[in-house]
Every structure is written in C-alpha cells, then in structure tokens.
Amino acid sequence: MDAIILQVLNGLDKGSAYALIALGLTLIFGTLGVVNFAHGALFMLGSFCAVTLQKLLSLSFTVEDPTQKDFLGNPLKVDTPYIVSWFGDATGNAILNWSVPLAILFAIPVMLLVGYVMERGLIKHFYKRPHADQILVTFGLAIVIQEIVKYFYGANPIPTPAPDVFRGSVDFGVMIGFAQNEIIYPYWRLVYFLFSAVIIGAVFAFLRFTTFGMVVRAGMADRETVGLLGINIDKRFTIMFGIAAAVAGLAGVMYAPINSPNYHMGMDFLVLSFVVVVVGGMGSLPGAVLAGFLLGILESFASMNEVKSIIPGIDQIIIYLVAIIILLTRPRGLMGRKGVMEE
Amino acid sequence: MLGLSKKDTTFLLVVIFLTLATPILLQPFPENSALAQFNAGYPDLMQRFAIFGIFAIGFNILFGLTGYLSFGHAAFLGVGSYSVVWMYKLLNYNVLPGLVLAIVMSGLFALFIGYISLRRSGIYFSILTLAFAQMSFNLAYSVLTPLTNGETGLQVYNNDPQVLMSEGSPTSPHFFGIVMNEATKVDVGGWQFTFSNGYYFCAIIAIIVFYLSLRIFRSPFGIMLRAIKTNQTRMNYTGLNPRPYTLAAFVISGMYAGLAGGLLAAMDPLAGAERMQWTASGEVVLMTILGGAGTLMGPVLGAGFIKYFENIFSKINDSILHSWFSALPDGLEDFVVFVFHPFIGKGWHLTLGLLFMLVVIFLPGGLIEGGNRIWNVISGKNRKKKRDEAAHHPKPTSHVN
Amino acid sequence: MGILEVSNVNKRFGGLQALGNVNLDVAKGTVHAIIGPNGAGKSTLLNVLVGKLVPDTGTVLFNGTSVLGLKPFEINQLGISRVFQTPEIFSDLSVFENMLIPCFAKRDGSFRMHALESIASEKDIIEKAEHMLAEVNMADKRHMTASSLSRGDKRRLEMAMCLVQEPKLLLLDEPTAGMARADTNNTIDLLNQIHDSREITMVIIEHDMHVVFSLAKRITVLAQGTPLVEDTPDNIKGHPKVKEAYLGEAAA
Ligand SMILES: Nc1ncnc2c1ncn2[C@@H]1O[C@H](COP(=O)(O)OP(=O)(O)O)[C@@H](O)[C@H]1O
Ligand SMILES: [Mg+2]
Numbered sequence: 004m005d006a007i008i009l010q011v012l013n014g015l016d017k018g019s020a021y022a023l024i025a026l027g028l029t030l031i032f033g034t035l036g037v038v039n040f041a042h043g044a045l046f047m048l049g050s051f052c053a054v055t056l057q058k059l060l061s062l063s064f065t066v067e068d069p070t071q072k073d074f075l076g077n078p079l080k081v082d083t084p085y086i087v088s089w090f091g092d093a094t095g096n097a098i099l100n101w102s103v104p105l106a107i108l109f110a111i112p113v114m115l116l117v118g119y120v121m122e123r124g125l126i127k128h129f130y131k132r133p134h135a136d137q138i139l140v141t142f143g144l145a146i147v148i149q150e151i152v153k154y155f156y157g158a159n160p161i162p163t164p165a166p167d168v169f170r171g172s173v174d175f176g177v178m179i180g181f182a183q184n185e186i187i188y189p190y191w192r193l194v195y196f197l198f199s200a201v202i203i204g205a206v207f208a209f210l211r212f213t214t215f216g217m218v219v220r221a222g223m224a225d226r227e228t229v230g231l232l233g234i235n236i237d238k239r240f241t242i243m244f245g246i247a248a249a250v251a252g253l254a255g256v257m258y259a260p261i262n263s264p265n266y267h268m269g270m271d272f273l274v275l276s277f278v279v280v281v282v283g284g285m286g287s288l289p290g291a292v293l294a295g296f297l298l299g300i301l302e303s304f305a306s307m308n309e310v311k312s313i314i315p316g317i318d319q320i321i322i323y324l325v326a327i328i329i330l331l332t333r334p335r336g337l338m339g340r341k342g343v344m345e346e
Numbered sequence: 347m348l349g350l351s352k353k354d355t356t357f358l359l360v361v362i363f364l365t366l367a368t369p370i371l372l373q374p375f376p377e378n379s380a381l382a383q384f385n386a387g388y389p390d391l392m393q394r395f396a397i398f399g400i401f402a403i404g405f406n407i408l409f410g411l412t413g414y415l416s417f418g419h420a421a422f423l424g425v426g427s428y429s430v431v432w433m434y435k436l437l438n439y440n441v442l443p444g445l446v447l448a449i450v451m452s453g454l455f456a457l458f459i460g461y462i463s464l465r466r467s468g469i470y471f472s473i474l475t476l477a478f479a480q481m482s483f484n485l486a487y488s489v490l491t492p493l494t495n496g497e498t499g500l501q502v503y504n505n506d507p508q509v510l511m512s513e514g515s516p517t518s519p520h521f522f523g524i525v526m527n528e529a530t531k532v533d534v535g536g537w538q539f540t541f542s543n544g545y546y547f548c549a550i551i552a553i554i555v556f557y558l559s560l561r562i563f564r565s566p567f568g569i570m571l572r573a574i575k576t577n578q579t580r581m582n583y584t585g586l587n588p589r590p591y592t593l594a595a596f597v598i599s600g601m602y603a604g605l606a607g608g609l610l611a612a613m614d615p616l617a618g619a620e621r622m623q624w625t626a627s628g629e630v631v632l633m634t635i636l637g638g639a640g641t642l643m644g645p646v647l648g649a650g651f652i653k654y655f656e657n658i659f660s661k662i663n664d665s666i667l668h669s670w671f672s673a674l675p676d677g678l679e680d681f682v683v684f685v686f687h688p689f690i691g692k693g694w695h696l697t698l699g700l701l702f703m704l705v706v707i708f709l710p711g712g713l714i715e716g717g718n719r720i721w722n723v724i725s726g727k728n729r730k731k732k733r734d735e736a737a738h739h740p741k742p743t744s745h746v747n
Numbered sequence: 748m749g750i751l752e753v754s755n756v757n758k759r760f761g762g763l764q765a766l767g768n769v770n771l772d773v774a775k776g777t778v779h780a781i782i783g784p785n786g787a788g789k790s791t792l793l794n795v796l797v798g799k800l801v802p803d804t805g806t807v808l809f810n811g812t813s814v815l816g817l818k819p820f821e822i823n824q825l826g827i828s829r830v831f832q833t834p835e836i837f838s839d840l841s842v843f844e845n846m847l848i849p850c851f852a853k854r855d856g857s858f859r860m861h862a863l864e865s866i867a868s869e870k871d872i873i874e875k876a877e878h879m880l881a882e883v884n885m886a887d888k889r890h891m892t893a894s895s896l897s898r899g900d901k902r903r904l905e906m907a908m909c910l911v912q913e914p915k916l917l918l919l920d921e922p923t924a925g926m927a928r929a930d931t932n933n934t935i936d937l938l939n940q941i942h943d944s945r946e947i948t949m950v951i952i953e954h955d956m957h958v959v960f961s962l963a964k965r966i967t968v969l970a971q972g973t974p975l976v977e978d979t980p981d982n983i984k985g986h987p988k989v990k991e992a993y994l995g996e997a998a999a
Binding site: 136139145150281285319323330334 | 696698710
C-alpha cells in the first residue's frame, strides 16, 4: 500500500508538467487549430527564465576585504551580489534564495510577449495551411529557439536550486498513518504539484467564468459561428496563444529545480506531451489534464523494480504503448470530442 | 531505355554522370588556395551525401507521394545499422550479408509499424510513428542492450565469432575484397582528387535506388500514391482501398532507410542508438522538405545541401571570418564577425532551423521550386511568351521532376 | 424485382430523423429521380447506398445481395459509382491521370503492386481513358491540372471517371447544381446518350425540374426523410401532394 502511494506521489510532479504542457497544446489546438511543435521549446524557455533571473540576481562586483587575508597574506577578494549590497545581507540573500519562485513574476510578461510575437509573427500565417506545414514550421522554430538558448547558455544543464526551505523532504507517510520514513516526498515536488493544480484551476476558471473564456470556448466548439456573431475572435485567439505560452513557461520555471534546465529538454517533453494530448483526446482540456496525470503516474509505477522484473524495459515504453493502444482503440482519446482533427 | 521515357533516360544519365564525377566536381579549388576549405570531395563527406540521399529518396516515396508525414524513420536507419554490424560480428567484414539483412529487417519492421500506424492519418499518423520510434530508441538504450550494446553502441570485438573470417580477409568493412576505407589519390596540377572505394560503393547503390524511385514515380503505383495524397474519398469510391498502397509505400521507404543505415555501418563499423532518435527522423524530414518534397531530385539536393553546409559551417570559426572580412574597417569587421558568429561553427543548427523555416514559409516547393523560379526570372523573355500563350491555352500540368 | 431495393431504412442524427422508413425499388435500366426540398435526406440516402453511412435499421439490396456493412470501395466494386454534390476528383493530378485511376481500379481490383511498370506500356488502359475523355469532350484538356478546371468541367470529369468503370448503377447527386444553362443542357444530353448507349441504371438527385423531366422515367418525392409519392414524371407533375411539398415552393 505504501509503495503504491509513493508511486502515485512520484508520478505527480512529472504528471503535472505533462498536464500543463498538454493543456497549453490543447488550448492552441482547440482555439487556433494549430499543431504547435514549438510548445516544448516554450516550456524550456520558462525554465531558462528561472536560470536567467538567478544569473541576473547573482550579478556581483568584487571588493577587497582588508579584514580577511588569503593564504598568501593578500587581502581577500570577495564577490558580493549587487542585490546583497543594495538590500542588505538578510533581504538580499533571501531574494537570491527565492529566485525560482520570483522568476514566476519575471516569466509571465516574458512568456506572454514570446507567445504574442510568435502568434502574430508566424503562427497567424499558418491557420489555413495544412497541418503538416504547421508541424514543419513550428518544428523549425523549435530548433531555432533551442539553438539560441544553447548559444547563450551552453550545452550543459544548469543547476537551479529551489529555496532552502524546500530542500528537504516531507515524511508524508506519517501524516496518513504509516510508519516513519515509509513515504518520503521532497517538498519541492509537493510545491510543484500544488502550483500546477492552481494554474490548471485558474485556466479552467478563466475559461468558465469570464466572458472572454466563454467566447473562446464557443470558438473552440465552432469557430465559424462565433465569427458570424461579429466577435473579434482572432484577437482573443492571439491572447489565448499568449496564455498557452505562459502556462508552458510557468510549468518550466517551477520545473527548473527538479530537472536542471538544458537546451534540449523542450524536445524531450514535446514528444511526451503530444502523446498525452492524443491520449487525452485532441481538443479536450480536461482530457489533457487527466491524461497528463495518469501517464505520469503510470510511468512511475512502471519504473518500480517489481514491475520491471516482470516486464523488463516497460518503464521506457509504457507511455508510448498506452498511446498506441488508445489511438487504435479509441481514436478520440479518453475525453476527445467528436469531429476534432478527425480525418 | 530501361523502361524509361527519353526525357527520363537523359535525366538518369545526367544523375549518373554527376554522381560518378562527384569526387572531381566537389573539388573545384586547388589544394593550397584559401578556398580549399569549401572543397567537399573527401570520402567521408561524399559518402554521407550518397547515404543520406538514399534515406531522403526513400522518405520522399512516402511523404512526397502520399503526404503521410512520418516522424519515425530513424528507427529503420538504426535497424539497418545494427543488422550490418551483427553480420560483421557473426560472419566477417563483407558488407553484403549485412546489407541484405538490413533491408529485410527494416522492411519487416516497417511492415509492423506501418500496419498499425496507417490505421490513422494526418497528425495521428505522425504521432504514432513518433511513438514507435521513441519506443525503439528507448528499448535500444535499455533492455535490448544484448542486441544493441546500449549506450556504448554495437561494434566488433576480438572475441566475436566471425565464422567466415579467414587469415587473409580484410579486417575492416569490404565488398568481396574491395575495402571500403581505401582510396586512390590523384594529383593533377594543384588539385588533389580522392577516389574512394566506399564512396563509389555507396554511389552505385544510390544510383540503383534512384533509378528504382524514378520507376516508382512514373508507374501506375506512383499515380495511385499521388491520388491518395489528393483525395482519399474519391479513391474509396473508385473501388480502391488506399491502405495497401500506403503500406507498400511505407515499407519501401522503410527499406530505403534500412539500406541507408546499413551503409552507414558499412562505411564505419559502428551502430549506436542515437541514430534512432526522433531528431534523426526530423533530419530526413528537413532534407526532403528543404530540397522539395514530391520531386525526384529535391530530396537528394536537400540531403547534399544539409550535409555540405553542416560540414562547412561547422568548420568556419571566428578567425576564418576575420580573414574574410579583413578588407573592412576594423570596427565594422568586428561587427560583421559578431553578427555571423552565432550561425557558424556549433551554431550551424541555428542556421539550419532558420533556413528550414524560411523554406516552409516562402518556398513550400523547396530548393527545386526556388531553382525553377530563378530560372523563370533568368529566362524572362520566355516567361512573357508563355504568359501570352497561357492566356489562350489551358494551363498545362507541371511535371514531376 | 429491381436492381436496387431499399426497404424500411431509418437513419437518425441525434434527434433528427434524417431517413424515416424509406422504401425504394429501382428497376434495372431505368433513370430514377429523387426530388425533394433541401434537407429532405436525399444525400443521406445516397450515403447509405454507398456505404458511407450505416442505417439504424432496414436493408439495402443490390442485385439481390446486401450492401450493408460493406466498405465504400467494396460497394463500388459491386458496380455502384457515385457522382458527388461537390465534385470529388484528384485535383492535384492531370485530367488524364484522373481518368487512369478508375481504369486501373476496374482492371486490377482494389490493389495491385505495379510499382515498376511504366504507364506508357499500358496501352489498353490509355486507350480506354482517352476514349472516355473524348466522349465527354474533354480530350483537349487532358494535360490540365484538375483543380484548374471550371466547375462544369470538374463535374464532367467526375462523371467520366465513374462511367469509365462501367458501373451497373450510377448515383448522381445534383449533377447540374451551379451550372450555366448551356452546361446543364450538355449534361442532360450526355446523360441521355450514356443511358441510351449503355443501359446503365441511374439514380439522380436533382433540384432543377427541367433536368428531372428531361431524364427521369420514374420519380420519388422525398420530404422530411420519408417518400411521399412515387410515380411517372407525367403523373408527378400534376400531383397535388407534390405541389404542396415541393413544386409549389419552387414555383413561388
Ligand atoms: N453527418 C450528419 N450529421 C448530422 N446531421 C446530418 C448529417 N448529414 C446530414 N445531416 C442532416 O440530415 C438532414 C438531411 O440532409 P441531406 O441528406 O444532406 O439533405 P438533402 O436532401 O438536402 O441532400 C439535414 O437536416 C442535415 O442537416
Ligand atoms: Mg444534398
């Protein structure tokens, strides 16, 4: 029992990331009818927002500290981040320490802007082109984004730690009546899960309770009808693209401490996210979220030693296997609507 | 000749000539000149032209003719490479058994993947092939290690059986004694030409498979595939089941990929799982689109283009840039070098990505279409005449070329 | 007993009864028109006949064998061809290539792997395709890309593609919709000539009464998914129910 709970928990953080990326993909898909192969790159950009902020905050100047000497007897050179000198030791270091959560504030405008530029500058011209063209051009864009990041940040993963308070683990087992140390779960993963839950909730609430959201949902159901009503759906779709980009970006920001950002992480996640979207059902937002979590958890179960010893290698292929089976038996996915992307 | 129309025969002869003369044609600059770095006439690079040309020709039979966009063809490339290395390990370094096995294995593998994936079309098909390829890649890296030697990659070890290996037989890949990595160097004036066995082996195979693809394009089967791309509804209501046609195209293109993968291992007796990664599938997509999907020469051009510039761009560095722009005033020179810097050396992929986007956006017909447009501009007089004609006559079908 | 027998066919789309208890008996060698207002279920009926839709209940017999559950390409192989309301042709292919495909389909069945044969060597097929193109007066357009044809020519091409298959039953869904008068008359002549020379049974859906009365030997009036009357053209003209359901509307 404890092992099962542990695996469920372990699957949650990856599942959260899948769910968030798939959610954005589905939004773009459902509203704009565009297959965005650059969505993984947006996730990656989010992670690098965290890296960037951390780098910016730790910009330092060097002073000689006459009170300390190095082993040669010269005054010791000390790097002091500007932040620390401006805000004082305590506040400055706290800001540095909390750079990842702070990067959320930094990433939102950045990602909205990236999304806006992408939609107006490129995607807009591909609404009427075949899906293959959309895949191809966004695939090219993904390569470009990825290479630009590589140019500035290098090819190696960049460790981006979470705030100190979240470094440890929570003994989750004790809370629900198990023995000590049975179910240990890192704090940050818990934070990530809660964070995703909030974002997902916010997106759904936004679509459900605002006029804007209602128009967008109507647009997802039937683009032409809404167009006939004279509502400026295109402008709303641009905003929607920005939001989808921001969701992917935020998923990336908070994922940075779990997986040290590297330039190709977007591609790695992209493939899986598409699989998630397909399993959930093209165009279904709840489907995307459900499938994200399900597949994350399934993956973590498959990597249990007990399972692996029965079916070797299952952890490597489980997600793809499920996707293939779903696609063949239920082409519409778990919760897909009729008529979305059916040929 | 050979069951081709006169025009196609000429076309094929030109292709044969160009392929065989490649070691000379790609060596336009004398050895000691500053431009020698743009020469591409060395075996390693020319072999890659031929091999990736084969890969792209095969991919084009599927994507160019039927419109089904596979993101999983690298899996077949990998299967081909593994097959060849296994034959080295079991028999000897003769490439023939391995290549035959590569084609057979990749064909079977493509039959399996294609049979399942082709139940869906459009983006679903792309994702299914992607899923299969990633699965193969992950398995090759993990549980299939006994077959693939995992991360290290498959290679020949001293204690391998190599049952057909005798005293005098070559200890590197060969074709009945013709050793692949041997070459004849010929110096003419300041030029040096390298005629490598490996290149000619690949080139001859490339010519054969190009000829086959030409036949396929011109055959009733080829028309069926193009019809499928255009309108599957009409296909069905004409009493034709599209599935066997698409599956046949899928298997043929998988066999081309397997052959290409086998040749990679025939040139260099190694096979690694990274060859199966989906980014490798992406590369053949890039080649085909860049050159011109659905045209005969496009994929070959695209493959050559990408492999050439990959090689050249990766070699250019800042000091070379400085030497090119040294005529400019210092400040400007530094600026120009600064601007070009991200696109050269390791930045080649950035250039490629941008180029690819530009092609998809502005030149959906690829380099071939670009060439045609330029040709039309050059022969401007002609065009005007044609336009006058077009006003009176119906527009003729553009021929696939 | 007719070549096509439709009995008690029902088809619902959600709450909408698109076909309600449709019975239809098409005699061999006749031209049978189905008329009715927009949304009456005419196209839906054709979709059932060609296997695009499966009815909720009922039977469809073609030459005495049931076609229900067969795939469209299998039904076509039995000898039913269909001309669509919006032309379905291979728009990226040339007119001539469009003609080749049904010729190959007719000769080779559903699949034949002729990947290494050249088209030029298929003399009989080429001849057949050329002959058919000449018959529909499109020989001069053989090299044109099908997408660049006029609407009327697209229809004509589609009709030629169906005819070259020598079907036993030809289904035509509004073959003259959107055509100019001259084109319409050409089409009528063409269909009459085809019918006279080949004895093909035709089921034709049409809005244009001029076309219907120039071609049809029998007429079924469909309204809201149910056949109202079936009779000869002369009797239909004066039929009060029909006037009410359809002709009256058109006359107004
Ligand atoms: N695939 C479908 N799904 C839902 N409703 C349909 C479908 N096809 C047709 N209908 C509806 O069935 C009715 C009959 O349509 P149709 O057969 O096309 O009429 P018509 O007689 O004009 O050809 C119409 O109300 C149409 O909206
Ligand atoms: Mg209709």
